Amino acid sequence: xVAFGQLIEQYQDRLFNAVFRIVGNRDDALxxxxxxxxxxxxxxxxxRGNAGFFTWLYRIGMNLCINFHRRRQRVQITSISGGEDxxxxxxxxxxxxxxxxxxxxxxxxxxxxxxxxxxxxxxQLEPAARxxxxxxxxxxxxxxxxxEVLEVPVGTVKSRLARARAILREQLQx
Amino acid sequence: MKAKDxxxxxxxxxxxxxxxxxxxxQSEKVEKRLAEEPQTREILGQLQKVSDAFRxxxxxxxxxxxxxxxxGQLERDYLLEKDxxxxxxxxxxxxxVLRYLAVAxxxxxxxxxxxxxxxxxxxxxxxxxxxxxxxxxxxxxKTEHKESIENKSAVEKATAPVIPYGNIQLVVxxxxxxxxxxxxxxxxxEMEITETITKDISVGKWQCDFLCTTDQFENIxxxxxQTDERVDIRLGDEQNHSEVTIRNASAEQARKxxxxxxxxxxxxxxxxxxxxxxxxSSGTEDVLPxxxxxLFARGEPEFPGLxxxxxxxxxxxxxxxxxxxxxxxxxxxxxxPDSERIAPETPTTFPESPVWSKPAEKVAVTILVQExxxxxxxxxxDKLKPEVIEDDLPDPGIESSKEISxxxxxxxxx
Numbered sequence: 001x002v003a004f005g006q007l008i009e010q011y012q013d014r015l016f017n018a019v020f021r022i023v024g025n026r027d028d029a030l031x032x033x034x035x036x037x038x039x040x041x042x043x044x045x046x047x048r049g050n051a052g053f054f055t056w057l058y059r060i061g062m063n064l065c066i067n068f069h070r071r072r073q074r075v076q077i078t079s080i081s082g083g084e085d086x087x088x089x090x091x092x093x094x095x096x097x098x099x100x101x102x103x104x105x106x107x108x109x110x111x112x113x114x115x116x117x118x119x120x121x122x123x124q125l126e127p128a129a130r131x132x133x134x135x136x137x138x139x140x141x142x143x144x145x146x147x148e149v150l151e152v153p154v155g156t157v158k159s160r161l162a163r164a165r166a167i168l169r170e171q172l173q174x
Numbered sequence: 175m176k177a178k179d180x181x182x183x184x185x186x187x188x189x190x191x192x193x194x195x196x197x198x199x200q201s202e203k204v205e206k207r208l209a210e211e212p213q214t215r216e217i218l219g220q221l222q223k224v225s226d227a228f229r230x231x232x233x234x235x236x237x238x239x240x241x242x243x244x245x246g247q248l249e250r251d252y253l254l255e256k257d258x259x260x261x262x263x264x265x266x267x268x269x270x271v272l273r274y275l276a277v278a279x280x281x282x283x284x285x286x287x288x289x290x291x292x293x294x295x296x297x298x299x300x301x302x303x304x305x306x307x308x309x310x311x312x313x314x315x316k317t318e319h320k321e322s323i324e325n326k327s328a329v330e331k332a333t334a335p336v337i338p339y340g341n342i343q344l345v346v347x348x349x350x351x352x353x354x355x356x357x358x359x360x361x362x363x364e365m366e367i368t369e370t371i372t373k374d375i376s377v378g379k380w381q382c383d384f385l386c387t388t389d390q391f392e393n394i395x396x397x398x399x400q401t402d403e404r405v406d407i408r409l410g411d412e413q414n415h416s417e418v419t420i421r422n423a424s425a426e427q428a429r430k431x432x433x434x435x436x437x438x439x440x441x442x443x444x445x446x447x448x449x450x451x452x453x454x455s456s457g458t459e460d461v462l463p464x465x466x467x468x469l470f471a472r473g474e475p476e477f478p479g480l481x482x483x484x485x486x487x488x489x490x491x492x493x494x495x496x497x498x499x500x501x502x503x504x505x506x507x508x509x510x511p512d513s514e515r516i517a518p519e520t521p522t523t524f525p526e527s528p529v530w531s532k533p534a535e536k537v538a539v540t541i542l543v544q545e546x547x548x549x550x551x552x553x554x555x556d557k558l559k560p561e562v563i564e565d566d567l568p569d570p571g572i573e574s575s576k577e578i579s580x581x582x583x584x585x586x587x588x
Contacts, residue, residue: 115227162185
């Protein structure tokens with residue numbers, strides 16, 4: 001139990017942050033992160049330790065996120081406002097954080113706008129592309145680590161990330 | 175179309191350049207193009223902005239309830255699984271099989287955790303994470319399975335083991351024990367341990383599973399010993415169908431021995447070792463002999479798949495008090511006349527060890543209580559190899575040794 005507790009404590013913030021950025025909703029992120037930890041710890045006997053626990057945990061987390069979005073896409077195909085609501089809540093959270101860091105009101109607005117635009121653009125991407133961007137630009141994993149987490153070749157990571165950035169570049173330029 | 179593909183190729187190249195994922199030669203080529211082509215520089219700048227936009231978003235912290243929820247779910251699962259196992263009372267064998275499977279899983283989990291903790295928590299250098307073990311010099315004493323002990327000297331003190339999903343059985347012998355079911359129930363009630371799974375497993379035998387903190391575990395242990403210091407408490411080693419009988423040992427001695435003979439505790443023990451002493455048994459649960467830790471500590475033999483992540487335990491130079499060699503002591507002990515083997519007033523000194531100094535966490539405990547007087551009814555959960563008793567009970571003058579012998583010989587592992 002001590003060991004489990006240590007592992008959760010060690011990785012919960014990082015995984016939650018990554019999941020939150022992908023799903024864009026705090027409640028969903030909490031649920032998915034919990035599920036990832038639960039599955040990772042329950043599945044420890046199958047884990048052979050070839051990859052690090054971090055990779056194992058992230059792999060589960062990212063798969064949950066991608067599958068979650070696939071389900072959501074099917075279910076919420078007409079629920080555009082729901083998506084906006086989630087995004088709004090995420091942006092509000094960011095704004096609260098900005099306030100907490102003593103930015104001026106103008107700066108807070110700019111930060112909120114900047115983050116909002118980035119997150120809006122991110123949400124336009126396919127979940128798999130979104131995961132690559134989050135793992136690279138938010139989690140700052142290198143290509144090899146991302147490839148290991150997503151179980152794809154490094155070349156795929158490279159091209160998927162480039163395509164995602166090309167789309168984001170166009171979105172953020174508009 | 176072709177121009178678009180070309181542009182995509184350029185973006186892919188610049189994207190990888192931005193991330194430092196190109197070779198030296200590739201990077202030099204890109205830099206040459208950047209120096210010569212303003213448009214390439216512009217695209218790189220835009221990609222940089224995209225990347226920066228996400229990097230500047232501050233991270234969010236996980237909600238406080240996350241860890242609690244996960245641990246709660248795991249604990250509930252554990253209790254449910256235990257309950258399911260205990261309800262399979264059609265015959266002893268299925269329960270036994272389930273129990274061994276559960277123990278195997280636990281050992282696998284513990285082994286994997288040892289590796290993970292080594293890689294993520296205890297690795298001293300070059301690791302991505304920086305947690306450092308509390309102190310060091312645990313007491314890894316090489317120990318012999320299937321033996322009873324008395325009056326051990328230089329056996330270090332260890333607090334209650336922290337076992338991820340383990341269970342410990344305290345099988346209390348009928349003839350000597352005064353701790354009965356009601357007494358244990360009262361004890362648990364006093365400790366506010368309400369989530370218990372109890373089961374009458376055979377005539378006069380009652381089993382109680384519960385989760386408790388290490389402190390509570392210690393208290394229970396102490397109470398059992400205080401009730402009658404001569405009480406024989408056997409700590410089950412389910413994997414081997416064997417148990418260790420601790421005769422007239424102090425609570426500290428009992429705990430110490432348990433820490434060396436119960437595979438679950440051994441692995442929990444390993445989890446608390448300094449980095450250089452961590453052993454991984456990941457993936458080896460199917461091939462390892464039951465006494466693998468002891469054999470491995472001696473450096474013999476090599477088991478396929480067993481990964482030493484540091485020197486063998488007995489090769490790690492000890493700092494401070496010498497590591498006790500229980501095997502040697504045991505040999506010496508056998509040459510001591512019986513008259514000198516009665517427990518002294520202050521039988522042992524226990525060097526303080528930081529090994530179990532971690533904060534209390536919940537451990538899963540199974541307690542078997544034997545009720546009533548008379549013939550011991552052995553069960554699949556209550557076994558001791560015959561040679562253990564014949565060879566290792568050194569003092570036939572103590573009444574309870576006969577009782578234990580009788581009790582534990584009436585059913586052998588299949």
